[in-house]
Amino acid sequence: MNPPKKLKILLLIWTIYLVLSLIIPIVLVFEFMKDAIFGSLTNGLVVLYAIIFIVVFALQIAFIKHLRKLWKGTTSNDLFLRVMAGLQLLSFPFGTALGVGTYIILHDIEVRTYLNHGVAPMTKEKLLADIEELKHGNSR
Numbered sequence: 001m002n003p004p005k006k007l008k009i010l011l012l013i014w015t016i017y018l019v020l021s022l023i024i025p026i027v028l029v030f031e032f033m034k035d036a037i038f039g040s041l042t043n044g045l046v047v048l049y050a051i052i053f054i055v056v057f058a059l060q061i062a063f064i065k066h067l068r069k070l071w072k073g074t075t076s077n078d079l080f081l082r083v084m085a086g087l088q089l090l091s092f093p094f095g096t097a098l099g100v101g102t103y104i105i106l107h108d109i110e111v112r113t114y115l116n117h118g119v120a121p122m123t124k125e126k127l128l129a130d131i132e133e134l135k136h137g138n139s140r
Contacts, residue, residue: 003070003071003114004108004110004111004114006105006108006110006111007070007105007111007114008071010101010102010105011067011070011071013098013101014063014067014098014102015064015067017094017095017098018060018063018064021060022057022060025053025056025057026053059084062080063080063084066080066081067081070115078106078115081102081106082102082103082106085098085099085102085103085106086099087099088102109123
C-alpha cells in the first residue's frame with residue numbers, strides 16, 4: 001500500500017524543513033565561536049549553545065529516520081510525528097504552520113487508514129450503521 005499523496009507532501013515538507021533547520025544552527029555555532037574567539041561572548045554561552053544544538057540535532061536525525069520508515073510503510077507509529085508537530089507549534093511562524101498542517105493531515109481519513117495498515121478508522125456514520133445493524137440483527 002503506497003502512502004497517500006497528502007502524507008507524501010507532508011513528509012517532503014518536513015524533510016526540507018528539518019534539513020534547513022540543521023544547516024542554520026551549524027552556521028550560528030560557527031558565528032558564535034568566531035565571536036567568542038574575538039572576545040565578544042563568553043565561552044560558557046558557546047558551550048551551552050553547542051549542547052542545545054547537539055540535543056536538537058540528535059532529535060532531528062531520529063525524526064528524519066522515522067519519516068523514512070513512515071514513507072516506506074515499515075511503521076505506522078505516528079506518535080513521534082505528533083510530538084514533533086506539537087513541539088514545532090512553539091517555533092513561530094514556520095514551525096507553527098507546519099505543526100498545524102501536520103495535525104490536519106494526520107486527521108484525514110485516507111492518511112489514518114494508511115497509518116492503520118488499511119483498516120479504516122471508526123467514524124460516527126460507521127458507528128451508527130453498526131449499531132443499527134446490531135439492533136436489527138438482534139430483533140429477528
